[in-house]
Amino acid sequence: MTSGRVTVFDTTLRDGEQSPGCSMNQQEKLRLAHQLDRLGVDVIEAGFPIASDGDFESVKAIASVVRRPIIAGLARACRPDIERAWEALRYAERPRIHVFLATSDIHLKYKLRITREECVAQAGEAIRFAKSLCEDVEFSPEDATRTEPEFLCRVLQAVVEEGATTLNIPDTVGYTVPAEFGELITTIRQRVKGIEKVTISAHCHNDLGMAVANALAAVASGARQVECTINGIGERAGNASLEEIVMAMRVRPDQYPFETGIVGEQIFAASQMLSEITGVPVQPNKAIIGRNAFAHEAGIHQDGVLKNPLTYEIMTPQSVGVPDSKLVLGKHSGRHALSIRCEQLGYQFDRRGLDDIYRRFVRLADKIKHVEDHHLLELIRDTHKPSGSATPLIEPIVPAKAAVVNAPPPAPEPEPEPVKAFPVGPHTNAFGVPLPVHSDSHHEQTQQEDYLWGV
Ligand SMILES: [Mn+2]
Numbered sequence: 001m002t003s004g005r006v007t008v009f010d011t012t013l014r015d016g017e018q019s020p021g022c023s024m025n026q027q028e029k030l031r032l033a034h035q036l037d038r039l040g041v042d043v044i045e046a047g048f049p050i051a052s053d054g055d056f057e058s059v060k061a062i063a064s065v066v067r068r069p070i071i072a073g074l075a076r077a078c079r080p081d082i083e084r085a086w087e088a089l090r091y092a093e094r095p096r097i098h099v100f101l102a103t104s105d106i107h108l109k110y111k112l113r114i115t116r117e118e119c120v121a122q123a124g125e126a127i128r129f130a131k132s133l134c135e136d137v138e139f140s141p142e143d144a145t146r147t148e149p150e151f152l153c154r155v156l157q158a159v160v161e162e163g164a165t166t167l168n169i170p171d172t173v174g175y176t177v178p179a180e181f182g183e184l185i186t187t188i189r190q191r192v193k194g195i196e197k198v199t200i201s202a203h204c205h206n207d208l209g210m211a212v213a214n215a216l217a218a219v220a221s222g223a224r225q226v227e228c229t230i231n232g233i234g235e236r237a238g239n240a241s242l243e244e245i246v247m248a249m250r251v252r253p254d255q256y257p258f259e260t261g262i263v264g265e266q267i268f269a270a271s272q273m274l275s276e277i278t279g280v281p282v283q284p285n286k287a288i289i290g291r292n293a294f295a296h297e298a299g300i301h302q303d304g305v306l307k308n309p310l311t312y313e314i315m316t317p318q319s320v321g322v323p324d325s326k327l328v329l330g331k332h333s334g335r336h337a338l339s340i341r342c343e344q345l346g347y348q349f350d351r352r353g354l355d356d357i358y359r360r361f362v363r364l365a366d367k368i369k370h371v372e373d374h375h376l377l378e379l380i381r382d383t384h385k386p387s388g389s390a391t392p393l394i395e396p397i398v399p400a401k402a403a404v405v406n407a408p409p410p411a412p413e414p415e416p417e418p419v420k421a422f423p424v425g426p427h428t429n430a431f432g433v434p435l436p437v438h439s440d441s442h443h444e445q446t447q448q449e450d451y452l453w454g455v
Pocket of ligand 1: 170234
């Protein structure tokens with residue numbers, strides 16, 4: 001039983017990229033954008049086009065080649081910003097201009113030096129102008145959670161009347177708490193006329209460690225878009241983490257009966273790719289995608305998990321694309337196993353590329369017994385050094401399905417059967433891990449190597 005679909009707005013390439021140590025060049029942003037597409041996000045906020053020429057070119061490049069998701073670009077509430085954003089976004093299949101203007105007294109007085117009246121007028125004018133360029137326009141009242149609710153509703157009313165299609169409520173400084181934020185969303189729904197025609201969105205920061213909890217509280221109160229990032233990167237303590245929001249909904253549909261278009265099995269690859277690009281590692285105990293998230297050290301836990309994974313696991317590693325740690329890559333591993341592990345790490349190679357990696361992998365495995373993921377990543381980086389050409393290192397795999405905004409809600413999923421965490425059947429290997437189904441002849445040739453998977 002679902003109460004609706006929640007739009008996943010990923011801002012890894014904008015808010016995330018603004019965080020210390022996380023800047024990316026155009027080629028890296030494009031690679032990540034393709035992975036976000038595979039992950040099934042509905043909206044990719046690709047950058048802040050007026051911020052720099054590099055940002056502009058990156059947004060333009062992503063808008064030109066990533067065709068399924070909505071591509072958003074950020075703009076302050078002024079003409080030059082909005083024009084620059086549109087110049088970069090106009091190539092998109094589904095462009096969105098995201099306009100923001102601070103609304104809290106402290107921002108109005110000290111940062112913008114404008115009055116409340118001027119703020120309402122500027123927000124309205126900016127949306128009218130953005131709307132003259134682009135049908136899909138999102139508005140964010142920056143520092144909304146420290147804005148007097150009555151004034152906040154006045155600004156929101158003005159932009160709804162000018163045709164804003166999404167109202168994003170940012171907890172810019174990570175100040176709010178779940179009950180209060182949920183109430184704020186309820187107040188907005190009650191007071192702003194015409195609100196039922198627009199999507200309410202939540203943009204939460206993690207300064208008090210409550211970004212995900214606040215975002216979920218907003219959804220429970222009627223928000224239908226969440227803004228989030230891979231690995232929770234973002235300004236200061238970061239943004240709400242995409243993987244945590246999505247998996248909270250998947251694991252607890254009794255509490256959060258909402259659907260998203262996210263392909264869970266692509267979560268780990270996205271996380272790995274981001275870490276690899278930025279060089280910023282994920283903390284080992286990070287929920288969902290940390291190195292220890294599925295590690296069971298205590299003997300009593302290990303015993304329980306071996307008897308039945310559900311004794312200590314509320315979700316399976318496979319459901320978020322974490323490679324099964326029981327499967328070790330060594331010199332007896334076949335080309336096919338290697339290619340699957342590469343895909344899990346966010347890379348897909350053509351036949352020749354894989355041959356190349358495979359030869360080097362075997363040489364390495366001869367020297368060191370077990371090839372860990374970080375060895376493999378080093379090998380891949382070493383083999384495929386960017387040569388300055390614009391050719392992406394990877395080809396998009398398959399565009400994610402079932403992630404079309406405004407599509408009719410999917411039929412309710414049948415109740416999950418309890419003990420099917422590790423299916424064993426004709427399409428699984430000896431460890432109960434599902435084997436991918438292929439029909440091409442290449443697969444026939446390499447099929448035999450599957451039996452060498454693991455030592
Ligand atoms: Mn932010």
